[in-house]
Amino acid sequence: QQQVKQSPQSLIVQKGGISIINCAYENTAFDYFPWYQQFPGKGPALLIAIRPDVSEKKEGRFTISFNKSAKQFSLHIMDSQPGDSATYFCAASGGSGSRLTFGEGTQLTVNP
Protein backbone atom coordinates (compact mmCIF):
# COMPACT_ATOMS: atom_id res chain seq x y z
CA GLN A 1 0.00 0.00 0.00
CA GLN A 2 3.06 2.20 0.31
CA GLN A 3 3.95 1.81 -3.37
CA VAL A 4 3.85 4.48 -6.00
CA LYS A 5 3.71 3.08 -9.53
CA GLN A 6 5.18 5.22 -12.31
CA SER A 7 4.92 4.90 -16.07
CA PRO A 8 6.33 4.85 -18.64
CA GLN A 9 9.81 3.67 -17.76
CA SER A 10 11.23 5.64 -20.68
CA LEU A 11 9.83 8.31 -22.99
CA ILE A 12 11.09 9.88 -26.20
CA VAL A 13 9.53 13.15 -27.32
CA GLN A 14 10.30 15.56 -30.11
CA LYS A 15 11.29 19.13 -29.29
CA GLY A 16 8.18 21.22 -28.80
CA GLY A 17 6.01 18.25 -27.93
CA ILE A 18 4.22 17.42 -24.69
CA SER A 19 5.78 14.93 -22.28
CA ILE A 20 3.38 13.10 -19.96
CA ILE A 21 4.42 10.90 -17.06
CA ASN A 22 1.87 9.13 -14.89
CA CYS A 23 1.85 7.88 -11.32
CA ALA A 24 -0.66 5.91 -9.29
CA TYR A 25 -0.87 5.24 -5.58
CA GLU A 26 -2.94 3.16 -3.17
CA ASN A 27 -2.46 4.77 0.22
CA THR A 28 -5.30 7.23 0.79
CA ALA A 29 -3.31 8.81 3.63
CA PHE A 30 -0.86 10.31 1.12
CA ASP A 31 -1.32 14.07 1.03
CA TYR A 32 1.86 15.42 -0.56
CA PHE A 33 2.90 14.60 -4.13
CA PRO A 34 6.20 16.02 -5.41
CA TRP A 35 8.02 15.45 -8.67
CA TYR A 36 11.80 15.33 -8.83
CA GLN A 37 14.11 15.86 -11.81
CA GLN A 38 17.52 14.20 -11.97
CA PHE A 39 20.27 14.97 -14.46
CA PRO A 40 23.19 12.56 -14.93
CA GLY A 41 25.79 12.94 -12.20
CA LYS A 42 23.44 14.95 -10.00
CA GLY A 43 21.01 14.15 -7.23
CA PRO A 44 17.26 14.50 -7.76
CA ALA A 45 15.97 18.07 -7.42
CA LEU A 46 12.45 19.05 -6.42
CA LEU A 47 10.61 20.27 -9.52
CA ILE A 48 7.02 20.85 -8.47
CA ALA A 49 4.65 19.50 -5.82
CA ILE A 50 0.91 19.36 -5.20
CA ARG A 51 -1.44 18.69 -2.34
CA PRO A 52 -4.80 16.95 -2.90
CA ASP A 53 -6.89 20.04 -2.22
CA VAL A 54 -6.24 21.21 -5.79
CA SER A 55 -6.58 19.32 -9.07
CA GLU A 56 -3.85 21.11 -10.97
CA LYS A 57 -0.71 23.10 -10.32
CA LYS A 58 1.31 24.87 -12.97
CA GLU A 59 4.80 26.29 -12.82
CA GLY A 60 6.08 27.53 -16.14
CA ARG A 61 6.04 24.66 -18.63
CA PHE A 62 5.49 22.07 -15.90
CA THR A 63 2.00 21.08 -14.73
CA ILE A 64 0.86 18.49 -12.21
CA SER A 65 -2.64 17.09 -12.73
CA PHE A 66 -4.16 15.33 -9.72
CA ASN A 67 -7.14 12.98 -9.67
CA LYS A 68 -7.98 12.13 -6.08
CA SER A 69 -10.80 9.70 -6.84
CA ALA A 70 -8.62 7.71 -9.24
CA LYS A 71 -5.57 8.02 -6.96
CA GLN A 72 -3.48 9.17 -9.89
CA PHE A 73 -1.32 12.16 -10.66
CA SER A 74 0.70 13.11 -13.68
CA LEU A 75 3.40 15.49 -14.83
CA HIS A 76 2.95 17.35 -18.10
CA ILE A 77 5.89 19.13 -19.70
CA MET A 78 4.70 21.54 -22.37
CA ASP A 79 6.93 22.63 -25.26
CA SER A 80 9.50 20.00 -24.25
CA GLN A 81 13.12 21.01 -24.82
CA PRO A 82 16.32 18.95 -25.16
CA GLY A 83 17.42 20.46 -21.83
CA ASP A 84 14.46 18.69 -20.19
CA SER A 85 16.10 15.33 -20.96
CA ALA A 86 16.51 13.78 -17.50
CA THR A 87 15.06 11.15 -15.21
CA TYR A 88 11.82 12.14 -13.49
CA PHE A 89 10.58 10.65 -10.23
CA CYS A 90 7.14 11.02 -8.73
CA ALA A 91 6.78 10.61 -4.98
CA ALA A 92 4.17 10.66 -2.26
CA SER A 93 4.00 10.95 1.49
CA GLY A 94 1.42 11.09 4.23
CA GLY A 95 2.70 14.45 5.41
CA SER A 96 4.60 15.24 8.57
CA GLY A 97 5.97 12.17 10.31
CA SER A 98 5.96 9.82 7.32
CA ARG A 99 8.61 9.15 4.71
CA LEU A 100 8.57 9.95 1.01
CA THR A 101 7.86 6.98 -1.24
CA PHE A 102 9.35 7.29 -4.73
CA GLY A 103 8.17 5.90 -8.05
CA GLU A 104 10.54 3.89 -10.23
CA GLY A 105 11.54 6.81 -12.42
CA THR A 106 11.02 7.78 -16.07
CA GLN A 107 13.94 8.50 -18.37
CA LEU A 108 12.84 11.31 -20.68
CA THR A 109 14.71 12.06 -23.91
CA VAL A 110 13.72 15.11 -25.92
CA ASN A 111 15.10 14.98 -29.45
CA PRO A 112 16.09 18.22 -31.17
Next chain:
Amino acid sequence: ETGVTQTPRHLVMGMTNKKSLKCEQHLGHNAMYWYKQSAKKPLELMFVYNFKEQTENNSVPSRFSPECPNSSHLFLHLHTLQPEDSALYLCASSQERGLGYTFGSGTRLTVV
Protein backbone atom coordinates in the same frame (compact mmCIF):
# COMPACT_ATOMS: atom_id res chain seq x y z
CA GLU B 1 25.05 23.55 -4.94
CA THR B 2 21.78 22.47 -3.37
CA GLY B 3 22.72 23.10 0.24
CA VAL B 4 23.47 19.42 0.79
CA THR B 5 27.14 18.61 0.18
CA GLN B 6 28.43 15.08 -0.24
CA THR B 7 32.06 14.02 -0.26
CA PRO B 8 33.79 12.40 -1.95
CA ARG B 9 32.06 12.65 -5.34
CA HIS B 10 33.73 9.45 -6.54
CA LEU B 11 35.19 6.55 -4.58
CA VAL B 12 36.83 3.33 -5.71
CA MET B 13 37.50 0.82 -2.96
CA GLY B 14 38.55 -2.76 -2.62
CA MET B 15 36.39 -5.30 -0.86
CA THR B 16 38.64 -5.30 2.20
CA ASN B 17 38.87 -1.52 2.56
CA LYS B 18 37.15 0.71 5.09
CA LYS B 19 35.94 4.08 3.91
CA SER B 20 33.37 6.71 4.91
CA LEU B 21 30.97 8.88 2.98
CA LYS B 22 30.16 12.31 4.36
CA CYS B 23 27.06 14.45 4.03
CA GLU B 24 26.66 17.98 5.33
CA GLN B 25 23.65 20.30 5.24
CA HIS B 26 23.29 23.85 6.47
CA LEU B 27 19.62 24.23 5.63
CA GLY B 28 18.48 23.87 9.22
CA HIS B 29 16.73 20.62 8.36
CA ASN B 30 15.90 18.11 11.07
CA ALA B 31 15.73 14.89 9.06
CA MET B 32 18.50 13.28 7.01
CA TYR B 33 18.45 10.23 4.76
CA TRP B 34 20.76 7.84 2.94
CA TYR B 35 19.56 6.42 -0.38
CA LYS B 36 21.15 3.93 -2.75
CA GLN B 37 20.59 4.41 -6.48
CA SER B 38 21.60 1.55 -8.77
CA ALA B 39 21.29 1.53 -12.54
CA LYS B 40 17.76 0.76 -13.72
CA LYS B 41 16.45 0.40 -10.16
CA PRO B 42 14.26 2.65 -8.02
CA LEU B 43 15.73 4.79 -5.28
CA GLU B 44 16.30 2.56 -2.25
CA LEU B 45 15.92 4.15 1.16
CA MET B 46 18.64 2.90 3.50
CA PHE B 47 18.51 4.95 6.70
CA VAL B 48 16.51 7.80 8.20
CA TYR B 49 17.63 10.10 10.98
CA ASN B 50 15.28 12.51 12.69
CA PHE B 51 16.78 14.99 15.16
CA LYS B 52 20.00 12.88 15.17
CA GLU B 53 18.16 9.71 16.12
CA GLN B 54 17.95 6.80 13.70
CA THR B 55 14.30 6.17 13.03
CA GLU B 56 14.50 3.78 10.13
CA ASN B 57 16.85 1.05 8.90
CA ASN B 58 15.52 -0.68 5.80
CA SER B 59 17.16 -4.07 6.38
CA VAL B 60 20.52 -2.72 5.28
CA PRO B 61 23.48 -5.14 5.64
CA SER B 62 25.75 -4.43 8.60
CA ARG B 63 28.66 -3.65 6.27
CA PHE B 64 26.94 -0.23 5.98
CA SER B 65 27.05 1.68 9.25
CA PRO B 66 25.49 5.15 9.53
CA GLU B 67 26.45 7.84 12.00
CA CYS B 68 24.73 11.15 12.72
CA PRO B 69 26.76 13.19 15.24
CA ASN B 70 24.53 16.24 14.86
CA SER B 71 21.61 17.39 12.76
CA SER B 72 23.92 18.89 10.11
CA HIS B 73 26.19 15.92 9.46
CA LEU B 74 25.60 12.37 8.36
CA PHE B 75 28.16 9.68 7.64
CA LEU B 76 27.99 6.28 6.03
CA HIS B 77 30.83 4.01 7.11
CA LEU B 78 31.66 1.23 4.67
CA HIS B 79 33.61 -1.97 5.29
CA THR B 80 34.05 -5.29 3.48
CA LEU B 81 31.73 -4.25 0.68
CA GLN B 82 30.73 -6.43 -2.26
CA PRO B 83 30.85 -5.52 -5.97
CA GLU B 84 27.05 -5.38 -6.02
CA ASP B 85 27.26 -2.47 -3.58
CA SER B 86 28.61 -0.31 -6.40
CA ALA B 87 26.05 2.46 -6.89
CA LEU B 88 25.33 6.14 -6.44
CA TYR B 89 24.80 6.90 -2.74
CA LEU B 90 22.61 9.90 -2.17
CA CYS B 91 22.13 11.92 0.96
CA ALA B 92 19.02 14.03 1.46
CA SER B 93 17.59 16.26 4.13
CA SER B 94 14.20 17.75 4.91
CA GLN B 95 12.68 20.10 7.45
CA GLU B 96 10.24 17.39 8.43
CA ARG B 97 10.03 13.76 7.52
CA GLY B 98 8.18 13.23 4.27
CA LEU B 99 8.30 16.76 2.95
CA GLY B 100 10.51 18.69 0.51
CA TYR B 101 13.66 16.58 0.32
CA THR B 102 16.88 18.32 -0.77
CA PHE B 103 19.37 15.88 -2.24
CA GLY B 104 23.12 16.10 -2.52
CA SER B 105 24.90 15.24 -5.76
CA GLY B 106 25.81 11.82 -4.48
CA THR B 107 28.94 9.71 -4.14
CA ARG B 108 29.59 7.35 -7.04
CA LEU B 109 30.98 4.23 -5.35
CA THR B 110 32.75 1.46 -7.22
CA VAL B 111 33.76 -1.68 -5.33
CA VAL B 112 36.49 -3.69 -7.02
